[in-house]
Amino acid sequence: MLENKRLKDWLFRYQYIYKIRKNIKSKERFITALVADIMDMRNDLQVIEYGESKKERLKNIYVGDIEQADRIICAHYDTPVKTLSSYIFFDKKRAKNKTSIFILISSILMVLFGLGLTLVYKEIALNQFQLLSLSTLLIAVIYAFYFYFLNKISRGIPERNNLIRNTSSILTLLALIKEIKDDKTAFVFYDRGVYGTVGLQLVEQANAKNASIYVLDSIGSDASLYLIGKDFTKQQAEQSGMIYEMNNKFNYNYLISARRAEIDGVQKYYLSRSDLKQKELNMENINKIIALFNNKER
Numbered sequence: 001m002l003e004n005k006r007l008k009d010w011l012f013r014y015q016y017i018y019k020i021r022k023n024i025k026s027k028e029r030f031i032t033a034l035v036a037d038i039m040d041m042r043n044d045l046q047v048i049e050y051g052e053s054k055k056e057r058l059k060n061i062y063v064g065d066i067e068q069a070d071r072i073i074c075a076h077y078d079t080p081v082k083t084l085s086s087y088i089f090f091d092k093k094r095a096k097n098k099t100s101i102f103i104l105i106s107s108i109l110m111v112l113f114g115l116g117l118t119l120v121y122k123e124i125a126l127n128q129f130q131l132l133s134l135s136t137l138l139i140a141v142i143y144a145f146y147f148y149f150l151n152k153i154s155r156g157i158p159e160r161n162n163l164i165r166n167t168s169s170i171l172t173l174l175a176l177i178k179e180i181k182d183d184k185t186a187f188v189f190y191d192r193g194v195y196g197t198v199g200l201q202l203v204e205q206a207n208a209k210n211a212s213i214y215v216l217d218s219i220g221s222d223a224s225l226y227l228i229g230k231d232f233t234k235q236q237a238e239q240s241g242m243i244y245e246m247n248n249k250f251n252y253n254y255l256i257s258a259r260r261a262e263i264d265g266v267q268k269y270y271l272s273r274s275d276l277k278q279k280e281l282n283m284e285n286i287n288k289i290i291a292l293f294n295n296k297e298r
Contacts, residue, residue, distance in 0.1 A: 006178070007171070007175065010037065010171055010174055011171060011281065013033060013037075014030075014033075014167050014170055014171060015163050015167055017033070018030040018033050018034075019079075019160065019162060019167065020079055020158045020160065021077050021078055021079045021158075022078065022079045022081075022156075022158040024057070026079075026158075027059065027077075027078070027191070030077060031047060031059060031061060034061060034077075034170075034189065035047065035061065037174060038061075038063055038174070038177060041177055041178050042063065042177070044063065044064055044065070045061060045062060045063045045064075046061070046062045046066075047059055047060075047061055047062075048060045048061075048062060048202070048206075050202055058191040058192055058198070058199065059191055060188055060189065060190045060191060060199055060202060060203065061077075061188065061189040061190075062186065062187075062188055062203075062206075063177055063186060063187040063188070064183070064185060064186030064187055065183065065186055066186045066188070066203065066206045066207055067206060067207060067208050067209075068184070068208065068209060069184055069185060069186035069207060069209065069211050070184040070185070070209060070211050070212065071184065071185050071186075071211055071212045071213075071214065071231075072185075072186045072187070072188055072203060072207065072211050072212070072213045072214070073173060073176055073185065073186075073187050073188070073214045073216065073293065074173075074187070074188040074189075074190055074200060074203065074213060074214065074215050074216065074252075075166060075169035075170055075172070075173045075188075075189060075190075075193075075215070075216040075217070076166055076169075076189075076190050076191065076192070076193020076194065076199065076217075077166070077170055077189045077190070077191065077193075078166075078191050078192060078193060078194050079158045079159055079162050079194070080095075080099075080158075080159045080162065080165060080194045081099045081102075081103070081156035081157060081158060081159065081194075082102070082156070082157045082158065082159045082160075083098050083099055083102045083159075084102060084273070085098045085102075085273070086270050086271060086272050086273060086276075087165060087218065087270060087271045087275075087276060088263065088268055088269070088270045089217065089218075089254075089256055089258055089268070089269040089270065089271075090250075090254075090268075090269065091268070092195050092196055092197075095194070095195055096195050099156065099195075103153065103154065103155075103156050106153045106157075107150070107153055107154050110146075110149065110150045110153050111150070113146070114146055114150065117142065117143070117146065159276075161276060161277045163220060163278065163279065163281060164218050164220050164221045164257075164271065164275065164276050164278050165217075165218040165271070165276055166193070166194075166216075166217060166218055167220075168218065168219050168220025168221070168281055168282075168285075168286075169216035169217060169218065169219050169220070170189065171220070171281070171286065172216055172219055172220075172285075172286045172289055172290075173187055173189065173216060175286055175290055176289070176290060176293060179290050179294065180293060180294065185293070186211075188203050190202070190203065193217075200213065200215070200252065204251075212231040212253060213251075213252045213253065214229075214231075214252070214253045214254075214255060214293075215252045215253065215254050215255070216255050216256075216289070217254060217255070217256045218256055218257055218258070218271060218276075219255055219256060219257050219282075219285050219286070219289060220257065220278075220281045220282050220285060220286070221257040221258075221271055221275045221276075221278055221282060221285075222257075222275070222278065222282050223257045223258050223259045223271060223275055224243055224257065224258065224259070225241070225242045225243065225255070225256075225257050225285050225288060225289075226242065226243050226244075226245055226254075226255070226256050226257070226258055226269065227240075227242045227243065227244050227245070227253070227254075227255055227292075228245040228247050228250065228253065228254045228255075228256065229246075229247055229250055229252065229253025229254060230246065230247065230248050230250075230253065231253050232244065232253065234246075236292065236295070237292075239295065240288050240289075240291050240292040240295070241284075241288050242255075242288060242292070255289060255292075256269060257271075257282065257285055258270060258271060259271065259272070259275070
């Protein structure tokens with residue numbers, strides 16, 4: 001399989017140096033590093049920019065011939081916003097609502113803290129206000145930090161514990177690029193995968209052959225590895241040590257590491273907060289996925 005030294009280098013870079021991929025600046029830094037790593041292996045790549053405005057621009061990274069590929073393997077690279085809830089797969093609306101509620105509550109708490117800070121300052125100012133005093137300078141610094149963090153919280157704090165979701169899938173996709181030389185297989189790192197599928201829809205539009213699209217999501221946890229979709233067989237999944245779930249409702253095929261439980265009366269796939277905070281990458285899952293795509297009939 002993949003040489004250990006290369007994987008350790010990727011793991012360090014994307015788990016620590018380029019771990020946050022939320023705003024335009026952090027995504028640009030990540031893309032620059034990613035393109036450099038891919039160029040060490042092959043040079044048939046494109047960075048596609050899309051979006052209605054400069055502020056909202058998104059970028060996909062395509063490796064291989066997207067237009068003529070028979071199969072396209074994808075992973076999203078954007079970082080989720082911090083919440084206190086589990087991750088429920090295939091429920092983007094729930095994820096958005098949970099995130100919005102967390103941001104709202106965090107912002108309200110910060111505003112209340114600011115009101116308390118103002119009351120304290122008011123007492124100090126009434127009794128011993130001096131414009132150039134040390135206490136006034138200290139309060140000005142505290143207010144500067146307060147408004148800085150209030151702005152951060154109101155926009156959503158990026159999740160720093162993101163090895164599982166979705167750095168693990170980025171590393172797996174890099175490993176597949178290194179291992180698979182098939183010219184009918186293409187690879188995509190896409191944006192806005194946390195709360196939607198706009199990046200994947202662009203991939204569909206770019207392909208002229210109705211290719212099978214495979215999405216890697218949070219594959220690095222210690223939970224079971226599931227293969228969900230219609231373009232695999234149960235035998236292929238079992239040979240690779242995965243659990244197969246046939247599903248004709250999805251537009252794409254998914255490979256996820258997840259647990260199953262009844263949530264709101266329906267069986268769903270999920271990862272708990274402890275799963276998402278996992279510090280060690282499950283290398284066995286990466287090797288299973290490499291074996292699956294190497295052995296799959298093309």
